Amino acid sequence: MAAQSFDVIVVGAGPGGYVAAIRASQLGQKVAIVEREHLGGICLNWGCIPTKAMLRSAEVFHLMERAKEFGLKADGIGYDLPAVVARSRAVAKQLSGGIGHLMKKNKVTVFMGAATLPKAGVVSVKTDKGSEELTAKNIILATGARARELPGLEADGDLVWSYKHALVAKRMPKKLLVIGSGAIGIEFASFFNTLGSDTTVVEVMDRILPVEDAEISAFAKKSFVKQGMKIMEKAAVKKLDRKPGVGVTAHIEVGGKVETHEFDTVISAVGIVGNVENLGLEALGVKIDRTHVVTDEFCRTGVPGLFAIGDIAGAPWLAHKASHEGVMVAELIAGGHPHPIKPGSIAGCTYCYPQVASVGMTEAKAKEAGHTVKVGRFPFIGNGKAIALGESEGMIKTVFDAKTGELLGAHMIGAEVTELIQGYVIGRQLETTEEDLMNTVFPHPTLSEMMHEAVLDAYGRTLHM
Known part of the structure; x- marks a missing residue:
């Protein structure tokens, strides 16, 4: 042919x-x-x-x-x-x-x-x-x-699930172990935890959501723990003993010691x-x-x-x-x-509860890159729309170059932040400075007003806090 x-x-x-x-x-x-x-x-x-x-x-x-x-x-x-x-x-x-x-x-x-x-x-x-x-x-x-499949932690569709198995879950896990706290791991942990699974997340790095700004990670951890999730950081799952029809014994190394924990379901989300x-x-x-x-x-x-x-x-x-x-x-x-x-102008979004979104450099990365920074923060509790929605938990953080006013990064956690982040993405694309953002009129009452306030705060001009 x-x-x-x-x-x-x-x-x-x-x-x-x-x-x-x-x-x-x-x-x-x-x-x-x-x-x-x-x-x-x-x-x-x-x-x-x-x-x-x-x-x-x-x-x-x-x-x-x-x-x-x-x-x-x-x-x-x-x-x-x-x-x-x-x-x-x-x-x-x-x-x-x-x-x-x-x-x-x-x-x-x-x-x-x-x-x-x-x-x-x-x-x-x-x-x-x-x-x-x-x-x-x-x-x-x-x-x-x-x-990615790690040796010994491979998915079998019964006791150990990949994201595909989790999407067509045949049962609601009673005790769930999620290995990995990137976007995929945290989204599944959030879904099953909200519906009542006793959920534990194990992360090998020193904090969950390791690519996010450290303050956002800490805020997320506090929020997840409050919702009943258990978080184990600087921890590694060394081995899974599978007992078909019963569950899994996970050998987890944390602080130099190996502990064993029992689960009925494991989701592996350790990268791609x-x-x-x-x-x-x-x-x-x-x-x-x-x-x-x-x-x-x-x-x-x-x-x-x-x-x-x-x-x-x-x-x-x-x-x-x-x-x-x-x-x-x-x-x-x-x-x-x-x-x-x-x-650096591509936003990352994680749809857990509360949502997480960010674009550009974290505060730590900006300092590492040699920038002198000005940082602004604004909490959801200071925003009228957030309180009216019953979503007063969250914060928005901005990182600016102190010399040029360039928006180096923006980091958010809270209701609908995956929609809000695009405002800062456009700001970075158009190379706006802090002055442009301060002079922009944000509609009221909206969650987006917090984006304005987080910019104002970086320059000591916040109005509602």
């Missing part, structure tokens, strides 16, 4: 790949996309979207339990786990189906199957019907990543590894460092016409970073002059 030829072939249809395909097609390229599992990738099917649907159920449940505070009555409050899971899966399915529609609308040819790159400019796709050979001058790798195997990358001369493809600021791999975007190209492992890289590469291929992406 003769090879089919395209201008651009995208390998992987997650939030990086499918967006790259759409943009390339908009720019007049003939585009093919290859996907071995689901359109929308992990993000839509097993990640960002279905977890948010589940966390929303937990949030509504939590609010129902607080009904009395709001002058409301709700009796016999409970939940139906299979129905919570079913809603989450339905949301994922709706969006995944939407990607198929977008591919048709943008005239992108979809090949469902596993791809290999036998030589430069060629993609071989193993489909149900046999194999197809595709050729293109430009190929974009967007194969994503999967959960790039999907770089079985593609034929090494033979093409692609450099791979710790399961990630090495690229320059424009996602070029060093092999002519071969780009890598999203999780496979390294941190930050975020869907929105992948999508933006996809657009950048499509524009580059079409002869445009896009700006490289600045990792």
Whole structure:
């Protein structure tokens, strides 16, 4: 069978790949996309979207339990786990189906199957019907990543769960151990804890949410402990003794001693590894460092016409970073002059309760980088809208360069901060100074007023505290 030829072939249809395909097609390229599992990738099917649907159920449940505070009555409050899971899966399915529609609308040819790159400019796709050979001058790798598995802590779907097992939970854990306190670990810990699981989180670093600002991590820990979660920092799970039908004995090293704790369920969330195997990358001369493809600021791999975007190209492992890289590469291929992406202007969001969001440098990182800093803080308790919402726990922190007034970083914890953070992201993108932010009129009554106050506080001008 003769090879089919395209201008651009995208390998992987997650939030990086499918967006790259759409943009390339908009720019007049003939585009093919290859996907071995689901359109929308992990993000839509097993990640960002279905977890948010589940966390929303937990949030509504939590609010129902607080009904009395709001002058409301709700009796016999409970939940139906299979129905919570079913809603989450339905949301994922709706969006995944939407990607198929977008591919048709943008005239992108979809090949469902596993791809290999036998030589430069060629993609071989193993489909149900046999194999197809595709050729293109430009190929974009967007194969994503999967959960890291530590020896002895591998998921079995029964006693030890990966994020996928947790998303289709067959039972509500009574005693849950979550290994890892990054975004994925903390979101699942928050979901199950809110619905009544006795939850313990083990983190090998000296604090939970280790990439966040230290003050935010400390605030989150205090909040989680208040909700009944147990947090073990500077701790490592050394071994799991599995007793089918009974539970797991976890051997946890903390403070130089090994303790044993009993659980009925374990969720492992210890990071991710790039999907770089079985593609034929090494033979093409692609450099791979710790399961990630090495690229320059424009996602070029060093092999002519071969780009890598999203999780496979390294941190930050975020869907929105992948999508933006996809657009950048499509524009580059079409002869445009896009700006490289600045990792420091990409926000990170964690949808636990309370939510956490940040952009730019932490206070410690800013000082390490040699900046003299001015730091502002404003608590939710000082904001009228937060009190009206019954969400008075939280804070917003800003970090400025004392000499130039540049906003170096912003860090938040509390209700809806994952929506608020974008204000500071735009501020950083437009290179605003403290003066621009102080002179901006924020609407009242909104949570966003705290963003204004946190800037004012950095310069000793806060009004409501």
